[in-house]
Amino acid sequence: MTVWIAVAVTALGCYAVKLLGLSVPAGLLERPLVRRLAALVPVAMLAALTAIQTFGSGRDLVVDARAAGLAAAAVALLLRAPFLVVVGAAIVVTAAVRALTG
Amino acid sequence: MRDALGVGVAVGLSGFAFGVTSAGAGLSLAQTCVLSLFVFTGASQFALVGALGAGGNPAAAVAGALFLGVRNAFYGLRLSHLLRLPGPVRPLAAHWIIDETSAVAMAQPDRASARLGFTVTGVTLYTLWNLTTLLGALGAEALGDPSAWGLDAAGPAVFLALLGSMLKGRQETLVAVLAVVLALACLPLLPAGVPVLVAALAAPIVLIVTRRKEARP
Numbered sequence: 416m417t418v419w420i421a422v423a424v425t426a427l428g429c430y431a432v433k434l435l436g437l438s439v440p441a442g443l444l445e446r447p448l449v450r451r452l453a454a455l456v457p458v459a460m461l462a463a464l465t466a467i468q469t470f471g472s473g474r475d476l477v478v479d480a481r482a483a484g485l486a487a488a489a490v491a492l493l494l495r496a497p498f499l500v501v502v503g504a505a506i507v508v509t510a511a512v513r514a515l516t517g
Numbered sequence: 518m519r520d521a522l523g524v525g526v527a528v529g530l531s532g533f534a535f536g537v538t539s540a541g542a543g544l545s546l547a548q549t550c551v552l553s554l555f556v557f558t559g560a561s562q563f564a565l566v567g568a569l570g571a572g573g574n575p576a577a578a579v580a581g582a583l584f585l586g587v588r589n590a591f592y593g594l595r596l597s598h599l600l601r602l603p604g605p606v607r608p609l610a611a612h613w614i615i616d617e618t619s620a621v622a623m624a625q626p627d628r629a630s631a632r633l634g635f636t637v638t639g640v641t642l643y644t645l646w647n648l649t650t651l652l653g654a655l656g657a658e659a660l661g662d663p664s665a666w667g668l669d670a671a672g673p674a675v676f677l678a679l680l681g682s683m684l685k686g687r688q689e690t691l692v693a694v695l696a697v698v699l700a701l702a703c704l705p706l707l708p709a710g711v712p713v714l715v716a717a718l719a720a721p722i723v724l725i726v727t728r729r730k731e732a733r734p
Binding site for chain 1: 526527530531534543544545548551552555556557558560561563564565567569571572575578579581582583584585586587588589590591592593594596597602607608610611612614664665666667668669670671672673674675676677678679680681683684688689692693694695696697699700701704705709712713716717718719720721723724
């Protein structure tokens with residue numbers, strides 16, 4: 416039940432945020448500081464999520480096959496590979512390292 | 518056109534990864550599909566199921582997903598000028614305001630092609646994303662343990678790819694580095710889902726610190 420509530424609140428909230436942007440008069444959100452903060456918050460959260468989902472295992476920090484997969488994704492990104500290749504590289508390398516070591 | 522196809526395939530693959538990840542995190546088929554149908558913003562969806570799957574506090578998981586969704590409000594703001602949508606269409610169009618549709622619309626030279634680009638990208642992505650989510654969630658059972666296939670690396674790779682497109686300057690890099698340090702330092706200490714929220718503070722911290730530096734003569 417809790418999961419359903421979380422799903423519903425996320426859906427409503429994410430939709431409200433999208434509609435808000437389309438509906439509010441400009442000016443309110445267009446202050447430079449607000450804009451800057453709005454651009455930087457996703458950067459912080461995506462960086463944090465990447466790190467946690469790569470090195471987190473419950474409450475422990477571990478370095479496992481996922482780290483190798485992420486390194487491959489990072490290399491693909493630096494080579495300006497398309498989105499698909501970046502995600503694909505992470506999946507393939509993680510699976511390969513796991514198959515070789517596990 | 519080739520770009521549109523590339524985006525379509527990439528989104529298709531990440532929709533599949535989302536379906537598998539969500540099922541692996543313990544969400545039901547219906548819950549997984551409802552997320553893709555009604556949340557329809559990938560990073561928030563991955564963040565929510567990741568936090569729930571790690572046994573995180575649901576409130577913190579939802580807060581993290583919503584924080585990530587806030588950027589769509591700023592896309593909406595720019596798109597409302599660009600597309601000048603008539604009132605009745607607005608609530609419908611709002612649902613499609615995400616990274617990819619905004620990027621395509623903003624790249625067009627005039628209003629007509631921006632509207633067309635937004636609509637075509639929206640229809641394609643919405644259809645594909647939901648279809649592949651369903652396939653992924655259904656396939657998860659057949660695949661068994663998603664980690665054996667390396668699919669647990671899909672979520673972080675999606676985050677990294679989105680992050681890569683946002684790292685444009687020194688301030689962005691500083692925020693990202695500080696956020697990683699904060700998140701990993703908090704992980705052993707705080708309940709799941711909360712470290713990401715703490716890491717979000719990296720944005721205002723860097724903004725305040727760099728402003729002070731600029732203000733100095």
